[in-house]
Amino acid sequence: MFYACVRAVVALALRLFYRLKVNAPAEQPSGPVLFVGNHPNGLIDPALVFILTRRQVTFLAKAPLFKLPVIGWLLKGLDALPVYRKQDDPAQMGRNEGTLDAAKGALVKGRAITIFPEGKSHSEPGLAELKTGAARIALNAAREGAPVRIVPVGLTYAQKNVFRSEVLIDQGAPIDVTAFLPKDAEPTSEQESVRALTERVAEGLRAVTLNLEQWEDLPVVQVAEQLYAFRQGSQLDPERLRLWARGVRLFRAQEPDRYERLRLHLAAFRNRMALVQATRPEDLSVEYRPGNVAPFVVKTLLTLVFGLPLFAVGLVLFGLPYPVPRMAAKSAELDVQATVKFLTALVVSLVWWWGLTAVATVWGGAVWGLATFVLVPPLALFTLYFAERWGVIRHDLEMFFTLGSRQRLKARLLAEGERLATEVERLADEYRPKLEPPGPAPVAR
DSSP states (O other): OHHHHHHHHHHHHHHHHSEEEEEOOSSOOOSSEEEEEOOSSTTHHHHTHHHHOOSOEEEEEEGGGGGSHHHHHHHHHTTOEEEOOTTTOGGGGGGHHHHHHHHHHHHHTTOEEEEOTTOSOOOOSSOOOOOSHHHHHHHHHHHTTOOOEEEEEEEEESSTTSTTOEEEEEEOOOEEGGGGOOSSSOHHHHHHHHHHHHHHHHHHHHHTSOOOSSTTHHHHHHHHHHHHHHHHTOOOOHHHHHHHHHHHHHHHHHOHHHHHHHHHHHHHHHHHHHHTTOOSGGGGGOOOOHHHHHHHHHHHHHHHHHHHHHHHHHHHHHTTTTTHHHHHHTTSOHHHHHHHHHHHHHHHHHHHHHHHHHHHHHHHOHHHHHHHHHHHHHHHHHHHHHHHHHHHHHHHHHHHHHHTTOHHHHHHHHHHHHHHHHHHHHHHHHHGGGSOOSSSOOOBO
16 A cells, blocks of 8 residues: 555656656566666656556665665665675665665565666766676576566656756666576676676667767757757657667767767857757757737737736735755755655745645634645646746747847758758768668557
8 A cells, every 4th residue: 555655656756747758568577577767767767667567566776775864764674685886885884685685685576676787876967887686596496486577767868957958768678587597506707697698688678778978979869869850840759869879879980970070069059059049950940920929919919918916916925935856856866866856845835835734724724725726736837837828928039039130040940950850861861771670669658
């Protein structure tokens, strides 16, 4: 019951905080399953497993988290298992044998486990070296007859610490652990099996993650995807972004000179777009004529006339707690900023909601209290939506006044964007056959 309640609350909160896209088979894996994922975003990463599967999952988490006031209580309530790391307390490392045995026992009983084999949350562009714990747990359970499968889970964040940014959860092809069991009881055979399975897990994770080799590749991947989407007339796609990352690695390895030339052109184009306050290539193709300016003005005015009053009420009611999550996350490291923001927002929202309900009940009676209890959540969501929408409106107005008065510069940039888009599209056609799919195509849901 506790697990189901936590899962429901956290899953709902995650869908409000992020825009989630899940690529996974329609049929969820049954039997003993070990979900393994990349780890770029603190406690948000294991929480996203609530979105991926409805099964009850046993989490492995670093031991210090169990000592934190709220998080520790949640982890214990979810029957999570502590992992003792050398960097936390070398004297506690011996207790990991008990954790590994408990994890193995859960798999033998047919349960599901989640582990992040990088062993730490980080903000590096690629996967860190994987620890062997996941492979050892899986092999120990398989040795006792459990048909264990390891399922790679790739987490790709558009902007992991930004509210309402997009996240892709990608489930890879299952790995049959029994195929990696050692053929004899020799210690060397056991070590070789662990190494082989760990490397196979790394391959599975590389297939479902962005996994850049260097930060300099990120602008190339992002602008290439923007130009390709512009050329195709489609939306930006995190799944396609991951394919671009794989293509860029291959492109740089096979044609380093051509890659460097394209990288410089894309970086220069991105900088010139910023100078005219255009954030996307399609901004440059907007034509301001009386026929499309009038609808734009009417739509903007209606949004302001009907949305601003409600937004103003929302600001009055939620203006005090709104900046608290951002302030709390300000001093945190990048890979845990979203965790701090998310947890702070969840706790503050619940406390503020109940607080407003109590005040309304005392001030106006039961009817006012009930009305406040019912209306506060949709008003809070509308306030967040309008705040986000206001950024879009402001961008459209700035672009209107900036590009509307710089027709010649806009035309030159648009021509350059068209040329680069053509080159990027040609590059995609050229390298697409070389990017073999890592496994059966998942079904988006």
